[in-house]
Amino acid sequence: MACRVADSVFLFKGRQQRSIRSQLSSSCRSPEIHYLKIHGPLKKGTKHHAYSLSSKRFQIVKSVAVPVAPPSEESLPSDTSACLKELCENYGFRQIGQPLPENVTLKDIINSLPKKVFEIDDMKAWKSVFISVTSYALGLFMIAKAPWHLLPLAWAWTGTAVTGFFVIGHDCAHKSFARNKLVEDIVGTLAFLPLIYPYEPWRFKHDQHHAKTNMLSADTAWHPVWKEEIDSSPILRKAMMYGYGPLRPWMSIGHWLVWHFNLSKFRPSELKRVKISLACVFAFMGIGWPLIVYKTGIVGWVKFWLMPWLGYHFWMSTFTMVHHTAPHIPFKSTEEWNAAQAQLNGTVHCDYPKWIEILCHDINVHIPHHISSRIPSYNLRAAHKSLQGNWGKYLNEATWNWRLMKTIMTICHVYDKEQNYVAFDELGYGDDAKPITFLKQVMPDYA
Numbered sequence: 367m368a369c370r371v372a373d374s375v376f377l378f379k380g381r382q383q384r385s386i387r388s389q390l391s392s393s394c395r396s397p398e399i400h401y402l403k404i405h406g407p408l409k410k411g412t413k414h415h416a417y418s419l420s421s422k423r424f425q426i427v428k429s430v431a432v433p434v435a436p437p438s439e440e441s442l443p444s445d446t447s448a449c450l451k452e453l454c455e456n457y458g459f460r461q462i463g464q465p466l467p468e469n470v471t472l473k474d475i476i477n478s479l480p481k482k483v484f485e486i487d488d489m490k491a492w493k494s495v496f497i498s499v500t501s502y503a504l505g506l507f508m509i510a511k512a513p514w515h516l517l518p519l520a521w522a523w524t525g526t527a528v529t530g531f532f533v534i535g536h537d538c539a540h541k542s543f544a545r546n547k548l549v550e551d552i553v554g555t556l557a558f559l560p561l562i563y564p565y566e567p568w569r570f571k572h573d574q575h576h577a578k579t580n581m582l583s584a585d586t587a588w589h590p591v592w593k594e595e596i597d598s599s600p601i602l603r604k605a606m607m608y609g610y611g612p613l614r615p616w617m618s619i620g621h622w623l624v625w626h627f628n629l630s631k632f633r634p635s636e637l638k639r640v641k642i643s644l645a646c647v648f649a650f651m652g653i654g655w656p657l658i659v660y661k662t663g664i665v666g667w668v669k670f671w672l673m674p675w676l677g678y679h680f681w682m683s684t685f686t687m688v689h690h691t692a693p694h695i696p697f698k699s700t701e702e703w704n705a706a707q708a709q710l711n712g713t714v715h716c717d718y719p720k721w722i723e724i725l726c727h728d729i730n731v732h733i734p735h736h737i738s739s740r741i742p743s744y745n746l747r748a749a750h751k752s753l754q755g756n757w758g759k760y761l762n763e764a765t766w767n768w769r770l771m772k773t774i775m776t777i778c779h780v781y782d783k784e785q786n787y788v789a790f791d792e793l794g795y796g797d798d799a800k801p802i803t804f805l806k807q808v809m810p811d812y813a
Contacts, residue, residue: 423682458770458813463760472706475737478756483749490650490744491543494727506571525677526725529729533727539569540739559650567626570636576739580702580712588687590781611801614775619683628809688716689732691778708737717765768810776806
């Protein structure tokens with residue numbers, strides 16, 4: 367039986383910060399669930415990053431243990447519920463999930479999903495290939511025929527269409543595309559070639575991302591910057607200010623270069639497959655690029671390949687940072703990390719315009735993908751619906767909006783154990799932080 371601490375008052379030391387995050391769920395090590403009662407309403411103008419709670423910053427003044435049923439959203443104290451809603455408004459979220467109790471395991475969540483969402487359907491798989499090939503071909507036709515002033519629209523379409531190629535290769539890497547694993551390796555390699563992404567190196571590092579999601583130092587996707595790192599070099603600090611600021615929607619290019627071409631980052635047992643993938647990529651560059659230049663010239667290479675490729679990286683960067691980055695989503699050390707919390711609580715479902723969802727094969731229905739990467743992309747919506755029915759109050763959900771992007775790009779920078787993130791411009795870096803202050807001034811704040 368769970369217990370709730372009723373009529374509790376939490377007094378904060380130092381700055382007058384309010385938080386709800388750490389006290390919303392039960393612990394398997396304790397029979398009590400602690401809920402936070404906040405003194406006074408949150409006030410307009412409160413900085414977004416100030417909503418995280420450390421156990422060192424409060425003390426319980428009064429508490430009475432009362433047996434209750436497991437918590438539901440309706441049973442939350444009204445002040446806490448209001449705080450959650452204000453966090454949603456401030457961060458650009460539709461819902462911020464309650465923390466998952468520590469006694470819930472990833473297996474519990476997987477077992478709650480209907481078995482049919484794991485089933486591979488060859489017809490649906492090849493339909494996704496047809497959608498990507500035809501939409502990409504249409505994009506190339508639009509680029510060829512569009513007047514110069516409409517080229518940005520053609521590039522946007524084509525870059526989004528070729529992102530669908532990545533999602534197909536992504537399913538192949540997770541063995542959720544076809545029953546024949548050789549077919550998956552061939553399709554995955556071919557799907558990645560127009561992106562000059564080496565399939566096997568990406569697969570190995572992406573598997574690590576799934577195994578270590580939101581784990582400090584171990585996750586291979588977006589993670590907070592260490593303060594010691596940016597203090598180590600003025601040049602590196604300036605580069606990070608731009609990379610985690612204005613250039614963040616294209617930072618996947620840096621990730622692509624750093625993680626996938628360096629043989630020293632792979633185990634000896636992985637090297638043979640890594641070298642084959644690299645050979646395929648270099649062959650595409652050595653044959654495909656010269657052919658494009660021969661037929662269309664350097665300008666044609668920019669028009670038909672480079673600009674759609676940059677469009678793909680815009681989506682690659684945007685999708686991946688939205689998937690796991692928010693001021694209320696913590697990165698944890700190995701000792702504190704919990705798989706179920708990281709995958710269910712630490713992943714964000716984000717809705718985009720319908721045409722993007724179709725061309726990108728629902729990759730942003732992302733929470734079920736992190737519960738089990740064996741769920742094919744065409745079954746993600748059914749799986750998410752099941753999660754909403756069984757675990758809905760723990761889910762982070764949003765519809766893409768400018769406030770969401772502004773929150774990520776201007777706040778989620780440097781790791782802080784108590785606050786999760788501290789923005790670059792709040793650490794006394796002066797002119798070095800101008801890219802961040804610039805974004806705060808010019809980015810729209812529409813939700």
